[in-house]
Amino acid sequence: MNLPFKELLEFFTFSEPNVQVVFWGVLVLSSVSALVGCFTYLRKRSLIGDVIAHSVLPGIALAFLLSREKDPFQLLIGAGITGWLSVYLVDFITHHSKIKNDTAIALILSVFFGAGVLLLTHIQHTGLASQSGLDSFIFGKAAAMRPQEVKLFLIIGIIVTIATIVFLRGFYVMAFDEDFAIAIGFPVPWLRVILSIITVLIVASGVQAVGVVLMSALLITPAAAARFWTNKLKFLIWIAVCFGAVSGVLGAAISYSYNGMPTGPWIVIVLSLLAFFSALFAPQKGIYARWSHNRFNSRKILCENILKRFFHLEQHHPEKRDYSLVEILSKLNLKEAELKSGLRLLVRNDKLTRTGMNWTLEEVGRTEAREIVRKHRLWELYLSKYLNIKEDHVHDDAEGIEHVITPEILKELEVLLKHPETDPHNREIPY
Amino acid sequence: MAIIEEVKNPVLEVHSLTVVYNKQPAIWNVDFTLPKGQIIGIMGPNGSGKSTLLKAIMGVVDANIGYVKVFDQEIEEVRRKVSYVPQRQSVDWDFPAQVKDVVAMGRFATRGILSRLNAEDKEIVQESLKKVGMEAFANRQIAQLSGGQQQRVFIARALAQRAELYLMDEPFAGVDASTEESIIELLNEMRNHGKTLIVVHHDLYTASDYFDWVVLLNTRLVASGPVAKVFTPEILAEAYGSRLTTLSKVADLLAERRFPMRHK
Ligand SMILES: Nc1ncnc2c1ncn2[C@@H]1O[C@H](COP(=O)(O)OP(=O)(O)OP(=O)(O)O)[C@@H](O)[C@H]1O
Numbered sequence: 001m002n003l004p005f006k007e008l009l010e011f012f013t014f015s016e017p018n019v020q021v022v023f024w025g026v027l028v029l030s031s032v033s034a035l036v037g038c039f040t041y042l043r044k045r046s047l048i049g050d051v052i053a054h055s056v057l058p059g060i061a062l063a064f065l066l067s068r069e070k071d072p073f074q075l076l077i078g079a080g081i082t083g084w085l086s087v088y089l090v091d092f093i094t095h096h097s098k099i100k101n102d103t104a105i106a107l108i109l110s111v112f113f114g115a116g117v118l119l120l121t122h123i124q125h126t127g128l129a130s131q132s133g134l135d136s137f138i139f140g141k142a143a144a145m146r147p148q149e150v151k152l153f154l155i156i157g158i159i160v161t162i163a164t165i166v167f168l169r170g171f172y173v174m175a176f177d178e179d180f181a182i183a184i185g186f187p188v189p190w191l192r193v194i195l196s197i198i199t200v201l202i203v204a205s206g207v208q209a210v211g212v213v214l215m216s217a218l219l220i221t222p223a224a225a226a227r228f229w230t231n232k233l234k235f236l237i238w239i240a241v242c243f244g245a246v247s248g249v250l251g252a253a254i255s256y257s258y259n260g261m262p263t264g265p266w267i268v269i270v271l272s273l274l275a276f277f278s279a280l281f282a283p284q285k286g287i288y289a290r291w292s293h294n295r296f297n298s299r300k301i302l303c304e305n306i307l308k309r310f311f312h313l314e315q316h317h318p319e320k321r322d323y324s325l326v327e328i329l330s331k332l333n334l335k336e337a338e339l340k341s342g343l344r345l346l347v348r349n350d351k352l353t354r355t356g357m358n359w360t361l362e363e364v365g366r367t368e369a370r371e372i373v374r375k376h377r378l379w380e381l382y383l384s385k386y387l388n389i390k391e392d393h394v395h396d397d398a399e400g401i402e403h404v405i406t407p408e409i410l411k412e413l414e415v416l417l418k419h420p421e422t423d424p425h426n427r428e429i430p431y
Numbered sequence: 432m433a434i435i436e437e438v439k440n441p442v443l444e445v446h447s448l449t450v451v452y453n454k455q456p457a458i459w460n461v462d463f464t465l466p467k468g469q470i471i472g473i474m475g476p477n478g479s480g481k482s483t484l485l486k487a488i489m490g491v492v493d494a495n496i497g498y499v500k501v502f503d504q505e506i507e508e509v510r511r512k513v514s515y516v517p518q519r520q521s522v523d524w525d526f527p528a529q530v531k532d533v534v535a536m537g538r539f540a541t542r543g544i545l546s547r548l549n550a551e552d553k554e555i556v557q558e559s560l561k562k563v564g565m566e567a568f569a570n571r572q573i574a575q576l577s578g579g580q581q582q583r584v585f586i587a588r589a590l591a592q593r594a595e596l597y598l599m600d601e602p603f604a605g606v607d608a609s610t611e612e613s614i615i616e617l618l619n620e621m622r623n624h625g626k627t628l629i630v631v632h633h634d635l636y637t638a639s640d641y642f643d644w645v646v647l648l649n650t651r652l653v654a655s656g657p658v659a660k661v662f663t664p665e666i667l668a669e670a671y672g673s674r675l676t677t678l679s680k681v682a683d684l685l686a687e688r689r690f691p692m693r694h695k
């Protein structure tokens with residue numbers, strides 16, 4: 001399949017008047033969904049988006065059957081009513097019966113969605129389907145958006161955004177600790193209702209772009225992906241909104257370019273890629289960050305062990321200054337390849353120099369080597385003195401701990417132990 | 432002989448309080464008054480309704496029967512003077528917030544849901560963190576705290592409220608001995624400044640050192656009075672012994688047959 005460059009260019013240059021309409025419509029819907037989704041996500045109500053999205057379908061179909069036209073405002077009212085009803089029913093069932101929340105969600109979702117599909121089929125049989133295009137609500141068709149719809153979405157987007165900003169603090173405390181929010185007098189029942197209303201509003205609008213099946217992804221995935229990047233609410237919101245906006249616009253562009261392609265799946269594919277990318281590459285929490293952190297640690301241990309080996313070599317063979325691979329390796333528990341990569345790193349950092357097949361310790365390296373030995377021996381002393389561990393048991397522990405001790409802790413140890421001369425094995429502590 | 436001492440001008444009055452979950456009463460017709468300016472322990476076995484009692488006092492759960500008066504008023508009127516520390520396990524600590532953000536939530540009690548925190552609030556947050564020895568952790572992610580540190584953050588949040596009455600649900604659960612000691616020291620200091628502290632606690636051995644007054648609960652009220660009077664072998668056996676068989680049979684029947692506690 002050839003990439004439709006011409007159409008993509010058309011989309012991003014707004015050369016067709018209709019494109020501008022679609023662009024703004026999708027941008028508003030996807031970014032505001034992401035904003036609201038942050039709180040749905042933080043309150044661990046991820047599935048409620050799914051319920052609402054599926055439950056707006058019968059509302060849309062009923063509104064169409066009653067009005068016999070595709071007026072966005074009327075469809076939205078229909079969608080809002082059944083969407084709201086579904087949230088209410090899930091809560092009601094959970095509170096007033098033995099049925100658990102997840103079961104109630106599955107129940108309501110399938111009943112409403114089933115009813116919606118039945119109604120749509122009925123509409124198709126009445127012959128109104130040809131101009132109605134209601135089936136695009138299932139997978140979404142942003143390219144079919146019209147100016148009057150986009151106007152409505154803009155207004156809803158603004159209302160929802162303002163409401164979210166005004167009640168931000170309330171939603172935040174409620175998401176973390178609902179009991180405390182009640183205890184300090186926040187109007188929690190009202191906050192819940194407001195959050196439900198804005199969720200229903202944005203979902204009922206968003207299904208026009210993404211479709212009912214995938215709408216909840218637009219609500220939850222941006223927040224879930226953003227969570228990898230930050231531990232602060234403010235950033236979480238901004239990143240989620242950006243993710244939502246980017247995936248919405250890209251999804252719409254692709255759908256526009258391949259004529260007839262539904263929007264929803266493309267938006268969700270872009271979103272999922274962003275989430276996947278976040279899981280891999282986010283600092284600290286990403287898989288790559290953890291991996292490189294581990295690699296950093298193991299390299300540090302490797303280099304420090306080699307430097308320590310040089311310290312011992314210089315003590316035992318003070319007559320010479322350069323040592324061969326075999327000599328270095330002799331007391332190290334390392335594979336030759338590992339040793340070589342460690343030596344290369346140390347040469348690169350000017351801690352060693354290489355002449356032919358021999359290596360010499362540089363002054364920087366020597367200082368560091370002495371420091372590591374100092375850490376090792378001070379730690380041994382500390383263990384035997386403060387933890388009453390026998391001398392012959394302290395070495396293995398110190399082998400590990402010497403790499404973790406920071407300069408501050410080293411200083412603390414020196415002061416605590418009063419700059420001792422020798423370690424528990426009576427070896428000199430180098431300063 | 433059960434000891435239920437009433438006090439004059441109580442800081443808290445609990446009147447015939449009954450809370451029912453799914454038709455099963457968690458606390459049943461509990462009725463007591465508590466004195467001002469004391470450290471009061473709420474004790475009883477697991478599932479005896481201690482947390483439920485605190486939640487009902489704060490209006491977090493609704494009373495099915497009975498009422499609560501705090502400072503002789505409805506709780507809604509005096510929320511600013513009352514601070515609540517939920518059980519630490521009741522929240523998910525893997526939440527995007529720093530320690531100081533959580534403590535700042537205590538200031539929202541005064542500032543309300545809309546207005547911004549000012550410099551004074553930030554100072555109070557710092558000061559509260561200092562009182563629990565957590566000032567070095569102000570910028571730490573709460574997901575990275577140990578259990579004892581989480582507990583201290585919750586207490587700091589309560590301190591930041593500058594309340595008169597504090598209700599704490601198991602502030603000593605999962606903290607080490609030295610933290611427990613510093614918390615009890617803090618509570619003593621607050622009491623000496625005229626605050627009233629109501630503390631859910633589990634350890635019978637330390638209770639008589641910590642508390643001036645004890646409320647013993649076992650779904651119903653077993654005793655309420657000065658610690659020396661309440662801590663007798665008979666009363667403790669009554670509180671911690673088996674549930675009253677007839678009472679629990681009736682409670683089970685209520686749940687099983689879905690009878691209402693009272694008809695209107
Ligand atoms: N949300 C709830 N829904 C249904 N039952 C509940 C709920 N919360 C508590 N219960 C029940 O009410 C009773 C009292 O619970 P509560 O948490 O008040 O006890 P507790 O004295 O605080 O126990 P613990 O010492 O374990 O904290 C228990 O039997 C419990 O199972």
Ligand SMILES: [Mg+2]
Pocket residue numbers: 481482483518600
């Ligand atoms: Mg409890």
